[in-house]
Amino acid sequence: MTTARPDKTLNAVPLMGTNQLTVRDLNERLVLHLIRRHGTLTKAEATRATGLSANAVSEIFKALEQDDLLLRGDPVRGRVGQPSVPMRLNPDAKHYLGLKIGRSSFDMVVVDFTGAVLARRSARHGFPTRTALVTFIKDNLRPLLRSAKLKREDVDASGIAIPSELWHWAEDFDAPTDELEKWRSFDARTELALLLPGPISVENDGTAACRGELVFGPPTDKQDYIYFFVGTFIGGGVVLNGSVFSGRSGNSGGFGPLRIPDEPGGHRLIDHASLSVLERLLAERQTDPERIHDDRADWSPLEPALSLWITRAARSLAHAIVSAQAVIDFEAVIIDGAFPQDIRDRLVAEVDRHFSRLDLQGVYHPEIHAGHFGSVIRAMGAAAYAISTEFMIDQNTLLRKAPPGQLAR
Numbered sequence: 479m480t481t482a483r484p485d486k487t488l489n490a491v492p493l494m495g496t497n498q499l500t501v502r503d504l505n506e507r508l509v510l511h512l513i514r515r516h517g518t519l520t521k522a523e524a525t526r527a528t529g530l531s532a533n534a535v536s537e538i539f540k541a542l543e544q545d546d547l548l549l550r551g552d553p554v555r556g557r558v559g560q561p562s563v564p565m566r567l568n569p570d571a572k573h574y575l576g577l578k579i580g581r582s583s584f585d586m587v588v589v590d591f592t593g594a595v596l597a598r599r600s601a602r603h604g605f606p607t608r609t610a611l612v613t614f615i616k617d618n619l620r621p622l623l624r625s626a627k628l629k630r631e632d633v634d635a636s637g638i639a640i641p642s643e644l645w646h647w648a649e650d651f652d653a654p655t656d657e658l659e660k661w662r663s664f665d666a667r668t669e670l671a672l673l674l675p676g677p678i679s680v681e682n683d684g685t686a687a688c689r690g691e692l693v694f695g696p697p698t699d700k701q702d703y704i705y706f707f708v709g710t711f712i713g714g715g716v717v718l719n720g721s722v723f724s725g726r727s728g729n730s731g732g733f734g735p736l737r738i739p740d741e742p743g744g745h746r747l748i749d750h751a752s753l754s755v756l757e758r759l760l761a762e763r764q765t766d767p768e769r770i771h772d773d774r775a776d777w778s779p780l781e782p783a784l785s786l787w788i789t790r791a792a793r794s795l796a797h798a799i800v801s802a803q804a805v806i807d808f809e810a811v812i813i814d815g816a817f818p819q820d821i822r823d824r825l826v827a828e829v830d831r832h833f834s835r836l837d838l839q840g841v842y843h844p845e846i847h848a849g850h851f852g853s854v855i856r857a858m859g860a861a862a863y864a865i866s867t868e869f870m871i872d873q874n875t876l877l878r879k880a881p882p883g884q885l886a887r
Contacts, residue, residue: 504871505530509538510547510567511870515697515720518551518564539565547571547591547869567592572634573626575674576861577615578683579640579666581606581653581710582771584614585857588626588633591865593694593858597625602771605653606644608660608669615673636674637860638666639686641713642729679863682728683707683856688715689722690859691812693866695850700810703844704802706733706795707856708815708825711752718806719873722866736801738794750794753816759783773817773853788821792828799833800841807842814849822848 505528512527513519519527524535542548543565551564569590578585584606587598599618603610623630645658666680681689688705706714715731716723723730734748743749753770760767760783769775777784799811813826826848833846851858866872 505534506538506542507869508871509535509542513548513565513567514693514870517697518566520554520562520564522562545571569594572865573628573632574861574864575622575633575636575676576686576857576859577636577638577670577674578686578857578860579606579611579638579644580683580856581641581644583853584611585854586615586618586622587854587857587861588622588628589694589858589861593690593862595854595858596628597622598854598857605657606661607657608664612673615670619673630675633675635676635864636670636678637686637863638670638674638678638680639683639856639860640666640680641684641711642682642732677864679860679867681724681860681863682713682732683709683859684713684731684733685715685722685724685728686859686863687713687814687855688717688731688859689866690851690855690862691814691849692717692722693862693870694858698810700845702806702808703810703812704799704808705731705849706751706798706811706813706815707849708751708753708791708813708817709853709856710754710816711748721870721872721874723874733798733802736798738797741790741794741797743790747794747798751791751798755790756780756783756787759787770817775818777818777821784821788825788828792825793832795825795829796832796836799829799844799846800836800838803841803844808844810845810847812847812849814851814855816853819848819852822852 508528509519509524512524521532521535521539524530524539525532528535530538539548543550546568548565549568551566554562554564569592572591573596574589576587576589582604583600583602585598585600588596590596599622601614601618623633644661667678671678684707687707691705701717701720703717704714705717706712712734713731714733734746736747737745738747738750741750743755749755756770757767760770760780763783765780765783769777769780795813802808813822813829815822815825826846830846833843849855
């Protein structure tokens, strides 16, 4: 039996519902959105947070429970009146497949409605080819679903995360230009329609990673923040008004080309805060770089190149954050990447240190935090697209045309 708990802080979510019956779907999405962001929600909390009537909230909770989207928790006792019942998401309500097409690896996951990874398959490559991608899917889809104890028809939708203009920057990771050029005409949604289950969405991999952190990460009261993901190259995303802002072309948060002042080795963020840079530093010191492709390994043997790279990447990221803050005063910065948690924590601490040493006149100092998932978040974020667009509220696109990664029906 659950004892009384303190009220959640819901004031940071400025979302209001309407009591008109014609917008039932919007209200249901609003309630699901709030439960996802806070873990659990009682009817009283939902009523206060949404501005809906108690009767409307009761009907919404009933409908969502009947649709198996919500589960009842233990009654909360210790207060005046009837005990309240917190509601939570049903993990088994929906299942999604996420596929990450990367410059150095493919990654495929199956997640449940709450974001738990039920199964994962990955494959490394020197450079990506379309033929290798098809082979990877054919070889791994059935074993993946078998490990997740699911059938193909149990998957509600598939999402694909792929770098924008994958054919660019071939020289930066020693890939044949002619092979990468074949990606220029690649239509992932069309060409993989017969291979992947359910309707398919396609999104920039950095935006997908940002979406995965927002949808599946721990609750936060931050409504506007920058998200960096450090992979072979650096990318990321932007969160505005509590929702991912993908932009007109779907590439908001493509931070790689940001200009970095007074940094030997290049004038772009991608020239410093990318794992391809660390790989070159290791090669120059005749250190085997293979370890950097495993974010569960111990990276201490990569010293001293590792520390040099962390300093260089952090200094460049600090400059990039100042530039971003000059445009929008973001509340926070989240940094994640395809490396172990201890490396992520070191990088975040170093970024904060360098940021504090810069000229910050007229610039708000945001909170700088580590992300929570590492390399798997890009595939998780691909899987999160359908959840985000079908069961959450997006204040940035609520009255606008659907974003570029819309589901194919």
